[in-house]
Amino acid sequence: MASGKILVVDDEYAIRDMLRMALEIADFDCIETDNISDAHSLVVDERPDLVLLDWMLPGGSGIELLRRLKRSEATRAIPVIMLTAKSAEDNVIQGLEVGADDYLTKPFAPRELVARIKALLRRSQGMEDNQRLAFEELLLDADGRRVYLADKPISMGPTEYNLLYFFMTHPERAYSRSQLLDHVWGANVYVEERTVDVHIRRLRKALQSHGKDYSGLIQTVRGTGYRFSVRGLEDH
Known part of the structure; x- marks a missing residue:
């Protein structure tokens, strides 16, 4: 049984061929395309478990497709890893802020890519907890992997969900960015610490919904990192 279905979107055949072989060796099903239009159709029709999306594509940027996927309720939760030859920090941050869950800068080792994919799928597909966590009007339903604010569902990506889950199960303690990476992303996956800040901003934005502000x-925590604290609402 395959480990999951991965959509590869890259206009370079050699890159797609390398990715397909690496994914098939790792027991993933692989579907692929070289353009944005076909990529969106494949996401809708095939419902991949994860998308590997190149930054630069014919007819537009992969960022355009990423924005389209994250605007739709039907495709918003599908994890996306951006593949980019651009190493400038503003390009990386732009992709994360639009909604990418992770990124890799070319060239990269296939083994690292597979490790990132497996870690992201673990984050997106489930914490094995059967419980509901609540604070005032904020409710996290671990069974359904849903979050509610004022009895209405709020939308967030898998990484933001897992950050919130970790925070709600470990309240009132400060964690460094490095510790959050280990607990939420996984100790064996290399992700730069600035990635944590981007996902924290996205989580805070998600917690501002339905006329409520739980951000x-x-x-x-200056000089340390972040903390989930019920006293945060009193000072907000």
């Missing part, structure tokens, strides 16, 4: 629950 203050996620506190910045």
Whole structure:
């Protein structure tokens, strides 16, 4: 049984061929395309478990497709890893802020890519906890992997969900960015620490929904990192 279905979107045949071989060796099903239009159709029709999306594509940027996927309720939760030859920090941050869950800068080792994919799928497909966590009007349903604010569902990506789950199960303690990476991303996966800041911003934005502002629950601890604190709402 395959480990999951991965959509590869890259206009270079040699890159797609390398990715397909690496994914098939790792027991993933692989579908592929070289353009944005076909990529969106494949996401809708095939419902891949994860998308590997090149930054530069014919007819537009992979960022355009990423924005389209994240705007739709039907495709928003599908994890996306950006593949980019651009190493400038603003390009990486732009992809994360639009909604990418991770990124890799070319050239990269296939083994690292597979490790990133497996870690992201673990984050997106499940914490094996049967419980509901609540604070005032914020509710996290671990069974359904849903979050509610004022009895209405709020949308967030798998990484933001797992950050919130970790925070709600470990309240009132400050964690460094490195510790959050180990607990949420996985100790064997290399992700730069600035990635944590981007996902914290996205989590805080998600917690501002339905006329409520619970973003203050996620506190910045100067010189350390972040903390989930019920006292955050009192000061917010």
